[in-house]
Amino acid sequence: MPRKDQGWITFQLPEAERQLLESYCERMQRSKTDVLRQLVRGLDRELSDLSLQIATPQKSAPTRNLEIRAMRVSARNVFPAIVKQVRLGSINAEILLEIAPNVEAVSVITRSSAEALELTAGKPAYVTIKSSDVMVAVDD
Known part of the structure; x- marks a missing residue:
């Protein structure tokens, strides 16, 4: 049985999401592990890009004072x-x-x-x- 201290992560997906993941893996000819690793590595880049955007002063329109912030x-x-x-x-x-x-x-x-x-x-x-x-x- 895999253990978390060995780096294993297990989780359950709803059927539709599982099928989507399997379909993507099949089309890309990549394993689920490879796809999830790429996703996790992309999160690191996404977080650093986000913190860079928040920390860097942004240009604003001359007639408005815009506040730059993260959003959903x-x-x-x-x-x-x-x-x-x-x-x-x-x-x-x-x-x-x-x-x-x-x-x-x-x-x-x-x-x-x-x-x-x-x-x-x-x-x-x-x-x-x-x-x-x-x-x-x-x-x-």
Whole structure:
């Protein structure tokens, strides 16, 4: 029987979450242990990024006094990512983000938002997916 003092962690997941984890592992051809290790290592990076953001003075709009603080969002699916590419159009910007090795997401936001966030290749960011905005497609 594994023991906690040996570094083993055991926990139970609801059936839907267990199936999601198994499906992800199968698609990525990685073990559950590898996926969970990557998640834990990402938490360390996420915490250091968060403390850096809070400790670093932020630019504020000249007409408003903005307080920068950590926040929570209502979307359940928030993934740390790295900006891979920014394609600026006249009105919108297409942002390519890498969530994990060989896992990318694309976001289309306004050009002014991309500029305000100072998005550039290599910059850490977060991908937030709200389930009510997920679309479904099928092959013909």
